[in-house]
Amino acid sequence: MSAGPTTDPRVELTWRGVIIGVVITVVFTAANVFFGLKAGLTFATSIPAAVISMAILRYFKSSTIQENNVVQTIASAAGTLSSIIFVLPGMIMVGWWTGFPFWTSFAICALGGILGVMYSIPLRRALVTNSDLPYPEGIACAEVLKVGSGEGDTQSEEGRAGLLAVLWGSITSAVYAVVTATQVLASDVVSFFRVGAKGVTGFDVNLSFALFAIGHLCGISVGVAMLTGAIIGWGWGVPHYSSLSDAAGSVAELAQFTWSRKVRFVGAGTIGVSAIWTLAKLVKPVISGLASAMAASRVRKAGKADTLPRTEQDIPIGIVGLITLGCFVPVGALLGYFGNSAGLGDHLATLAIGGVAYVVLMGFFVSTVCGYMAGLIGSSNSPLSGVGILVVIGASLLLVLGVKPYVSPEAGKAMVAFALFTTSVIFNVAAIANNNLQDLKTGELVEATPWKQQVALVIGVVAGAAVIPPVLDLLNHAYGFTGAPNVDPARALPAPQAGLISALARGVIQGDIDWSLIRVGIGIGVVVIAFDALLGKRKDGIRMPPLAVGLGIYLPTASTLMVVIGTFVGYYFDKRADRGPNAESTKQLGVLLASGLIVGESIIGVIIAALVAFSGKPAPLSLVGPGFADAAIWIGGIAFAAVVFVLYRWVAGLANASARR
Numbered sequence: 186m187s188a189g190p191t192t193d194p195r196v197e198l199t200w201r202g203v204i205i206g207v208v209i210t211v212v213f214t215a216a217n218v219f220f221g222l223k224a225g226l227t228f229a230t231s232i233p234a235a236v237i238s239m240a241i242l243r244y245f246k247s248s249t250i251q252e253n254n255v256v257q258t259i260a261s262a263a264g265t266l267s268s269i270i271f272v273l274p275g276m277i278m279v280g281w282w283t284g285f286p287f288w289t290s291f292a293i294c295a296l297g298g299i300l301g302v303m304y305s306i307p308l309r310r311a312l313v314t315n316s317d318l319p320y321p322e323g324i325a326c327a328e329v330l331k332v333g334s335g336e337g338d339t340q341s342e343e344g345r346a347g348l349l350a351v352l353w354g355s356i357t358s359a360v361y362a363v364v365t366a367t368q369v370l371a372s373d374v375v376s377f378f379r380v381g382a383k384g385v386t387g388f389d390v391n392l393s394f395a396l397f398a399i400g401h402l403c404g405i406s407v408g409v410a411m412l413t414g415a416i417i418g419w420g421w422g423v424p425h426y427s428s429l430s431d432a433a434g435s436v437a438e439l440a441q442f443t444w445s446r447k448v449r450f451v452g453a454g455t456i457g458v459s460a461i462w463t464l465a466k467l468v469k470p471v472i473s474g475l476a477s478a479m480a481a482s483r484v485r486k487a488g489k490a491d492t493l494p495r496t497e498q499d500i501p502i503g504i505v506g507l508i509t510l511g512c513f514v515p516v517g518a519l520l521g522y523f524g525n526s527a528g529l530g531d532h533l534a535t536l537a538i539g540g541v542a543y544v545v546l547m548g549f550f551v552s553t554v555c556g557y558m559a560g561l562i563g564s565s566n567s568p569l570s571g572v573g574i575l576v577v578i579g580a581s582l583l584l585v586l587g588v589k590p591y592v593s594p595e596a597g598k599a600m601v602a603f604a605l606f607t608t609s610v611i612f613n614v615a616a617i618a619n620n621n622l623q624d625l626k627t628g629e630l631v632e633a634t635p636w637k638q639q640v641a642l643v644i645g646v647v648a649g650a651a652v653i654p655p656v657l658d659l660l661n662h663a664y665g666f667t668g669a670p671n672v673d674p675a676r677a678l679p680a681p682q683a684g685l686i687s688a689l690a691r692g693v694i695q696g697d698i699d700w701s702l703i704r705v706g707i708g709i710g711v712v713v714i715a716f717d718a719l720l721g722k723r724k725d726g727i728r729m730p731p732l733a734v735g736l737g738i739y740l741p742t743a744s745t746l747m748v749v750i751g752t753f754v755g756y757y758f759d760k761r762a763d764r765g766p767n768a769e770s771t772k773q774l775g776v777l778l779a780s781g782l783i784v785g786e787s788i789i790g791v792i793i794a795a796l797v798a799f800s801g802k803p804a805p806l807s808l809v810g811p812g813f814a815d816a817a818i819w820i821g822g823i824a825f826a827a828v829v830f831v832l833y834r835w836v837a838g839l840a841n842a843s844a845r846r
Contacts, residue, residue, distance in 0.1 A: 197251040198637040205241055206259025206641065207648045209234045213260060214652045217267035219660060219797065222274065222678040231326045231624065232780070233788040234260030236355075239330070250330050251633045255641045257326060258624045262645030265620035266298055269653060272573055272609045274680045275687030277661060278668045281527075281602035284661060290654035292519055293606075296512050297613025298646030300544075302639055303509045304552035304614060305621040306499050309635060312553075313625050318560030321402030323626030325780035330631050332777065346770075346839050347777045353835075354781020355788075357828060358394035362789040365392065366806040368813070371821035373743060377437040384424035385440045389743040392825045395786040396744070398779035400751020401758075406728045408752025410713075411745050413729065414452070414737015417709060422448035422738065444741070445685065447702060452739025453574045454706020455713070459731035460554040460575070462714050500636045516610060517541045523606050527599040532588050539587060540607050547576055548611050552618035558732055559619045560626070576611050577686050580604040581693035589694065597694055604690045617646060710735060755779070758833055762840075771840035778836050 213230040238256035242248035273290065276282040312318065332347050365372040370392070377387030400408060426447040427439055434442065499505075521537035529536060551572050581604045588600060621642055628638045665672030666680045668687075692698035710731055717729040737745050755775065762771035796805045809817070 196247050196249045197634060198255050198641060199252055201245070202238075202242070202252045202255045203259065203641070203644055205238055206234070206256040206645060209237060209256070209260040210262055210645050210648045211652050214262075214267050214649045215656050218270055218653060218656045222270050222660060222666070222680045231257045231261040231322065231620075231627070232329055232784045235326055235329055236784055236788065250631050251637075253330055254628055254631050254633045255637060257330075257627070258638045258641040259645035259648070261620050261624055262298070262617070262642060262649040265616040266294060266613065266646060266649040267653065268616040269294055269609060269613055270657070270680065271682035272577075272605060272612045272686055273657065274661075274666045274669075274683040275605045275690070276602060277666055278680070278684060278687045279598065279601050279605070279691065280670045281598065281605075285654045285658045287654045287658075289519070289523075290657070291650050292515065293609045294613055294650035294653055295647055296516050296519070297548075297610045298617045298650060299643055300509065300512050300516075300548055300610075301552060301614040301617025301619075302621055302642050302646065303505050303512070304549055305556060305618040305625070306505050306635075306639060307502065308553060308556050308618070308622060309499060309625050312556045312560055312622055313629060318557070319402060319404055319407075320560045320623060320626040321399050322559075322783070323623040324630065324776065325398070325402055325783050326623075326627045327630035328777050328780045329784060330627070346774060346842075349839065350774045350777040350836055351781040351784065354398075354778045354832070355785035356781075357785065357832060358398075358782040359785035359789045361394060361825075361828065362786045362793070363806070365821065366789075366793050366804070367808040368804060368806075368817060369809055369820070370824055371814070371817040374818055374822050375437075377435075377440045379436060380424040381428060383430075384428035385436045385443070386419050386423045386427075387437065387440045387742075388419065388746060389741065390746045390750070390822075391743040392821050393747055393786065394782040394828075395790075396747040397751040397754070397829070398782035400748040400753075401755030401775065401779040403748065403752055405752050405756040406726075407730060407733045408749045408756070409727075410730045410733035411737040411752075412749045413713075414455075414734040414739075415742055415745050415749070416737075417734070418444070418448050418452060418738040419742060422451055447699075449685070449739055450574075450699065450702035451706040451709070452735055452737075454703040454708075455710040455735035455738055456572075456706075456732065457575050457703070458707045458710035459714065459735050460550075460572075462710075462731060498634055498636050500639050513541055513545065516544055519610075520603075520607065524603060527602055529588070529592065529596065529599055529603065532591065535587055536603065539583065540603075543580060543583065543607060544610055544614070547579060548614040551576065551611060551615035554732075555615045555619035556622040558736075559623045572615050573608060573612050573682065573686050574689060576615075577604055577608040577690050578693055578698075580607045580611075581690050585694055585696075600694050601687070601690045604694065605687060608686065608690075617642070706735075706738070709738070751779075754829065754833070758837075762837070765837075765841070767840050771837055774836045774840050775833070778832060 209230070213234070217230070235253055235257035238253045238260075242253055242256070273285070273293070277284075313320075328347075329351060332351050361370070364370050372392055374390040374392065375387070377385060380386050423440055423443050427443040430439070430443060432439055432442055517537045517540070520540035521533055524530065524533055524536035524540075555572060581601075584600045584604055589597075592600075621639070624638055624642065625635060627633075628635060660678060665677045666683065667677045668684050669677070689698065713729060713731045713734045717731055720728050758775050759772050762768045762775070765771060793806070
């Protein structure tokens with residue numbers, strides 16, 4: 186299974202790799218959809234898929250690191266395409282759908298995903314090849330592939346040390362994840378408390394080795410920026426807005442209510458203005474990337490394709506354009522069909538043409554921004570739901586301006602559904618672009634052929650798009666979603682992001698959204714952008730990435746604080762390594778250890794999610810009752826810190842021992 190120019194006969198895009206990748210995609214997508222609806226988080230599947238692929242393909246003599254890379258590229262769609270659960274269940278919540286029609290839902294996922302692949306192709310040179318973004322998960326995945334496939338002289342002492350670092354990192358994080366699933370060790374250190382007479386705040390530190398490892402790979406600037414955002418959100422935002430609220434409930438309930446209903450919108454405003462600033466800075470490199478892609482296309486047309494390095498061979502830009510245009514036609518038909526069936530047929534041309542134009546322009550915008558955020562903090566932590574907020578607000582505002590004045594008040598529900606429908610398409614564009622650039626970074630590091638990865642991801646998109654509708658439909662009929670009509674709230678799946686985004690669509694179209702929160706976030710973003718520009722004049726390399734600050738405000742502290750801790754520990758580890766005799770090898774082993782920590786917890790996380798789905802129990806491995814919770818927090822926190830200390834001391838000693846031999 187191969188096409189296109191190549192100067193290297195190595196095995197890369199093969200039928201066996203495609204089959205393995207599709208099977209992994211189907212399994213991981215199903216697990217991700219359930220877990221994401223329940224917990225509001227999805228798993229990154231690239232690294233677990235790479236490990237599984239290496240375990241299978243090692244029995245084939247002709248397998249290569251590039252073939253393993255293709256498998257993880259296909260399967261990575263499971264971790265990102267399943268993010269559609271952050272929007273699509275909103276159609277049920279607003280009472281427009283009672284189930285998920287297969288072909289309509291499949292078309293939303295497949296068309297948006299393919300557009301995401303196409304949009305990310307001209308961005309590769311700007312955001313991957315010619316960028317210094319850290320791409321923590323992409324680098325981690327590449328290191329796992331190198332060590333597991335025997336590349337980089339793994340027969341040497343350093344190679345064996347690297348393999349040990351990945352292996353023991355994986356085992357440690359996997360075992361720890363299993364133990365926390367038994368609830369003998371707490372998975373979080375949580376505390377909520379009052380501030381002043383009426384204010385509340387708190388924190389939630391997720392004892393996750395995967396989040397800790399992502400922090401190690403992100404770097405200190407991202408950590409400081411995310412910490413700044415968390416301080417703004419929970420040190421000022423939650424206490425301030427909760428003190429103005431008359432809502433009832435416990436301290437924890439009031440803090441979470443204030444954060445989700447107030448502070449998240451402040452974070453969305455900061456992310457929005459930071460995203461626009463980021464896009465403005467990327468105009469020049471994106472244009473340069475497009476020019477390079479067109480130059481490569483001219484080389485091919487001149488019959489000199491063999492002169493292009495294999496690692497610079499994207500899908501030709503002409504084919505990219507044709508596929509992109511080819512997607513716009515069914516997208517327009519899909520939007521027109523939905524608008525007509527929603528009773529908005531008198532405005533069909535406006536909805537179809539305007540909807541396609543919005544998908545084209547906003548799709549490229551979110552592809553660029555999400556690609557940048559994936560490079561900054563990794564695909565897993567990229568705030569796709571924050572992008573969804575911006576997209577649904579834009580879609581709803583356009584409907585308010587272009588359609589609402591000409592329809593009856595009863596059409597409000599149909600317009601909310603149309604806004605969610607359009608957002609769903611663009612959301613898939615964002616999710617896959619967010620993922621594809623991470624994969625292309627991995628490919629760059631393992632010397633893969635870009636066009637083969639791009640084809641592989643299209644295959645993964647189609648496979649994932651076929652799985653998502655029936656799984657969503659099954660879960661809808663088994664449990665339902667919180668806030669949907671005629672649903673038992675005791676059994677319903679929370680689907681928190683979908684609830685927030687559908688509430689936003691209603692608020693904009695019905696005219697009761699609090700724009701002052703968005704404006705506050707924009708003001709914070711402008712201040713941070715100016716501060717980051719001042720830091721850019723210094724020579725020490727320390728920056729304050731505005732998007733990372735927005736993330737710190739927008740994301741829950743359960744997703745950010747452990748990443749922050751990981752950045753500081755990684756920074757301290759690297760500084761100590763610089764004072765030793767084997768600085769570079771020690772730091773490299775630190776990266777490999779972090780990669781292993783991500784691998785182990787990711788694989789076990791998917792397995793535990795499957796156990797939850799099939800058992801019907803929220804904690805199927807639990808061994809203790811709620812009375813043990815306080816002790817579990819102390820034991821879990823101390824155990825986590827002790828394991829981190831032992832692992833880093835061991836890695837430093839391993840580096841010294843391998844250098845002496």
